[in-house]
Amino acid sequence: MRSHMEQTERIEELRQSALACVRAGEYEEALSIYDQALALADDEDLCELITINKADAMIALERTGPEVQELPRVIMRRRSLRHVYLAAYALQYKYRLENDLKRALFYGQLALRTSDEAGEPSWRRIVLLELGNIYELDSQIATAIGCFEESLAIGEESAENRDKDLSHSYALENLGYCLLLDGKTEEGLARVHEALTMLTDPIGRAEAYIDLCYGYVGAGDFEKARFYGECGLEVARDPRQIRNAHYLLGEACYKSGDAEAADFHFSELAKFYPQFRNLKNLLYAIDLRSMVNLKL
Amino acid sequence: MEQGEYKVGLDTLLKILQCFDLSIGDFFDETSRANSVLDKFRSLSPAAQKEVESFIEFKRSMEGDFDGVEGGEGGGVDA
Secondary structure, rough: OOOOOHHHHHHHHHHHHHHHHOOOOOHHHHHHHHHHHHOOOHHHHHHOOOOOEEEHHHHHOHHHHHHHHHHHHHHHHHHHHOOOOOOOOHHHHHHHHHHOOOHHHHHHHHHHHHHHHHHHHHHHHHHHHHHHHHHOOOOOHHHHHHHHHHHHHHHHOOOOOOHHHHHHHHHHHHHHHHHHHOOOOOHHHHHHHHHOOOOOHHHHHHHHHHHHHHHHHHOHHHHHHHHHHHHOOOOOOOOHHHHHHHHHHHHHHHHHOOOOHHHHHHHHOOOOOOOOOHHHHHHHOOOOOOHHHOOO | OOOOOOOOHHHHHHHHHHOOOOHHHHHHHHHHHHHHHHHHHHOHHHHHHHHHHHHHHHHHHHHHHHHHHHHHHHHHHHH
């Protein structure tokens, strides 16, 4: 029979292995490992931690279940600040995915307060990035800029290796886009360009290219706008990104006097809306950029 | 949103506008017809443009008179 210490070590080993699966995007595998860990755990603290971790993986899969439903109770119990922070963070993520921005902000702010209570700047850095994303989606651009800037500043001060941190490049990219929305075109473009040097995944790169296209259309540099728009279109896989790229490329081509290319891109966009007979006419007549948030 | 205060995703915006597609279509049809008439008018000589303007005034006065007669008759019957 295993000693208590061996058992605890085995459970922690399983938990770490599941966390690695989550980082690799292997969520189903992670869920199965968490179940094994939960079956072995008899300590309430450990059970609660694994429950939060499992709920996190379920949320990423956009699923619900007893573990996800347990998260508000974890917050109420306040067994430890770490658990409160993790549960609040998981819930803000869940509500952001569900586009319930009010609840997402509530839990994000709770996670932020908990990080301060615990005196953990690294927690604060991560949750500020999430809050920045929520404020960005909610069109509260000035507040989003503040969150991204503080998150980046904490990252600069900390001893963590920020070059390897994907969240740092995402924060820069989002900050750049927010600055563009705020009319700070030059500064915004510089931030997005900086992020592009660090982003390696296709979704992140497509996002940066498309934001550059948006920025250069705003700056009236249609040649660069078309260049980056085409780069974005080449790597974009997400329908949202493809639609944004065609729309912005259509605008850039139209504004630069290339009617044929504008027609191509607006026609590609119109394919997403086969019932919308006059979409192309509308796009030629009205510039929609001031009404659009590319991240939504 | 029209003041740029609250922004939505492109997909959402286009789906909202899609609801107004019929009236947008009417708008574009009317606009293109008006533009076409205007283009033809502009291509005429100044003298011909004067004639067209006079003809339009004549048609307007005729339609105005006709409307008046029609309204008057209707009123009479009701009375």
